[in-house]
Amino acid sequence: MSGLDDLYRELILDHSRDPQGKGDPQAEAHSHHELNPSCGDEITMGATVDEDGAIASLHWEGQGCSISMASASVMSDLLAGASRDEALARIDEFREMLRSRGSVEPSERLEDAAAFQGVAKYVMRIKCAMLGWVALEACLMESAAT
Amino acid sequence: MSGLDDLYRELILDHSRDPQGKGDPQAEAHSHHELNPSCGDEITMGATVDEDGAIASLHWEGQGCSISMASASVMSDLLAGASRDEALARIDEFREMLRSRGSVEPSERLEDAAAFQGVAKYVMRIKCAMLGWVALEACLMESAAT
Amino acid sequence: MTTRSLGRLRRTDFPYYAAHPDAVYLDSGATSQRPETVISAETDFVGADYAAVHRGSSVATGEATWAFETARERVAAFIGAGERELVWTAGATDAINMIALGISDASLGLGSADLALSAGDEIVVTEAEHHANLIPWQRLAARTGAVLRHVAVDADGLWSLDGMRREVSPRTRLISFPHVSNVTGQIAPVADIVGLAAEVGALTVLDACQSVPHMPVDFSTLGVDFAAFSAHKMLGPTGIGALYGRAELLDVLPPARTGGSMITTVTMEHAEFLPAPNRFEAGTQPVSQAIGFGAAVDYLASLGMSDVRSHEEGIAEALVETVTRTPGVRLIGPAPGDERAAIASVIVDGVHAHDVGQFLDDRGVTIRTGHHCAQPLHRALGVPATVRASASVYTDLDDVARFGEALGEVRDYFGVTA
Amino acid sequence: MTTRSLGRLRRTDFPYYAAHPDAVYLDSGATSQRPETVISAETDFVGADYAAVHRGSSVATGEATWAFETARERVAAFIGAGERELVWTAGATDAINMIALGISDASLGLGSADLALSAGDEIVVTEAEHHANLIPWQRLAARTGAVLRHVAVDADGLWSLDGMRREVSPRTRLISFPHVSNVTGQIAPVADIVGLAAEVGALTVLDACQSVPHMPVDFSTLGVDFAAFSAHKMLGPTGIGALYGRAELLDVLPPARTGGSMITTVTMEHAEFLPAPNRFEAGTQPVSQAIGFGAAVDYLASLGMSDVRSHEEGIAEALVETVTRTPGVRLIGPAPGDERAAIASVIVDGVHAHDVGQFLDDRGVTIRTGHHCAQPLHRALGVPATVRASASVYTDLDDVARFGEALGEVRDYFGVTA
């Protein structure tokens, strides 16, 4: 697999062409906007956490490169329905994998999100892959505070 | 002669210890203050030009290194009584000698001021040697304009 | 192979190409490669005889001192300025800020009243500005109550003299504009705008970052009041740029940055400033960088800037030709056949600029993706980012061909139907 | 031979000494020599893989990118700052101006009202300031109507905590002072002044140009709000320095210099700025210089700053001892036996400082003569200029001995009777 194909795995290209979880973030209890100032990519993520602390609903909109769009899409599949604590733990794992420069193997719990492993070698793209995850993290923090 | 002895010739050290032409510059018709901001040396030169265009009287005060003081002193001896045009010509010759990096031999007309030839090799000291001469030049320009 | 003769240039003059003879470097608009002479000018200077430049009498010292003192002369001569009209700055951004902050101080009464702006006075820029030639004027307007107006760009990202004419009025005090746009490659009609400014008595500021490295530029002939450019875009080091200003203006513009070496007399209450250029050069200067800058200008001058321009005209034509025949790729900026600098920014239908950039990078082609510090222009184009190829003296037709080849494969890779 | 062990230092690490093993360089207070590792860090970076730092995937690129990104971490760690608290600047002078201009903008309503100064507010500095830490505050006072007060120095050029206490009042909004005086070598009682500032709610700014290169310095432990220092005085390149600021202050201080790379969203009307440190880093940064700065800090850290300080304490003692036993030479600054940095400024009875300097230069001893950008201090001493010897890590006792020898011959050469 060439470096590039390792970055743009089939799963990622598929998600970028047909992103999951799109919808009106403002309709959720909490929403948060994230911008990558270096390229203009942006995502607004919305989430509603139910009384048991589970993500009852999650929707986002945004524009950007295939990595940022696919990553938000895969995350939507993975974390919709998860408990707040579980979701935060997955976000941490995802971040750790990306920042490891390839030294950290993705945990099984990341499921399809493991496909973003190849991003770790492209320092300039880590921010793209994190965009949606960081936005959800902010929503969950806010929901915990209220 | 070592480089240093070529800079600090006996004549220069003598003049710096016993400077000529000192007196109240404000008592002259024209006076001008020159400062070397890099070291704080300063000279106020005063000159009175008579109706025939000759320097009837010339006095200065100031403080500074031996080069600047000796140079003002030697200039006083050389140019008191000279015509304005002659004086301006000598000032030009002196400047040219200093800026030549040693390539221009002093003209005989510079008399004792030729002793400053060694300064040409010390770029940092050219401004010191010029201080009094530049101040006189300004007085003469002013006298010509009035 | 280069398009037209740049006789004295050897790609191997550049350590980058010596190490990577096959590299396709098309990001000179962001920052350029440096010839070995520029690198060694600095290294030699900071090595064996570093301290000596300040004082001393050895032969080596004399040479280092001479190198430093003459660097300003050489850079000034290169852009048609007197020595007193060329100020060292940290870069072009710093230079533009120095003008804006100086006028701001003048407006607060800390310097020449002639330069002061009052509420309602107008500053005119273009919608094509690099942020460096936009935000400093926004801040100046906010400080003084002046109004910032702008000439809009069209669907191709171009602004026009007519548009400028509509924005300029007797209230206009300052017009700042890009000599060459870093996104579209559009070349400004400088003489016309200087004429327009003269009609209303406005100052002119030229953002010359993308012109000075690529064509003969003589600021005094052009007649602008101020100009700014950076060494790192013209084969020189980072950490240094230059502010050009007409001597009589520089002597009265208040220095925004104050400190050592720019003064005559300082008391605890008050400081008197030196004349230009030194009044703007507070503190220890980028000494070795100035020497590197001098070496960069020497290298360019040895090629001849007219030859550089005709070489790059050839590259520009080839870029336009290559891009316009690639399906699904839209070229912004001047129409094919029209004058432009050797800059080509494109939008690939269906593929985000970042993904295009990553693909080209994988094919060994270095270009730039993003808003290129020109968000308003990109907003007008309706895209957040473009893909920009930009050339310099060492760019050749093979570079363009390999760029074109890779660009042609992008949409297929990302599965976009043609 | 060094006074105390600086085990890892080899003079030949410095190309200057490799070329001139007998050089007596006592002008490190002005600018320092650089080890080969600093020079080659830059050269390696700008050579074969220059462009690559921005994007790309080769191993060399990865290393260059890593070098650039970690330089800030390393410089920040060196002075006890978080990464977000360390801003690259063009130098210390630029850093101090950035604070003063930022507060000026805040006072004009362009940013945090907390930082705004009003007419009658007071700024306190010392009479020992370098012009870089004086004129920017004069200008800020002039812009805002604030009053600039100062602590006077005594006949030896020293200022005191008591003196500072007399100038500080509830109207004091900012206290700026030199950690180490570049003329007297006096070391400030930082903790006491920070305490004094806290009592009245004033900000503190530390001019750390002459401390960071010579002793362990931890700004967060010291508790100052802002600090400034330059790379070229600490074995690093010219063209770069740093501003330290507590994160919560840097996030609200308006950026004086605006342009690319310091923004989030820009429209023609308005720009939003990034958080610190990037909000202060407009335009292309001194990239290779940052890498050189990182290498300089690595070199110093490998020596250990406590060991550097005790080495230089030995040099300071030797300087004081040598100077005080030379007839007709007056040492200014702290009394013999009192704490001082390895800086000794002297006045030679009957010989102008410039002439002393020329004589020493002829004997192969490089020192500095002049007002050292501290005219008010020299006015207080009653002389226009002094002769300054200043040390760094590579200075040894032989240097001091040869300086003493030459100094002993000066008056005789100029025919001054003892």
Ligand SMILES: Cc1ncc(COP(=O)(O)O)c(C=O)c1O
């Ligand atoms: C105490 C002090 N402050 C400020 C400065 C200014 O530093 P720079 O010239 O590197 O900006 C210096 C050095 O000249 C200094 O010694």
Ligand SMILES: Cc1ncc(COP(=O)(O)O)c(C=O)c1O
């Ligand atoms: C047109 C234009 N103006 C200004 C700048 C800013 O130059 P620098 O980042 O070197 O300060 C650039 C380069 O980025 C540019 O292309």
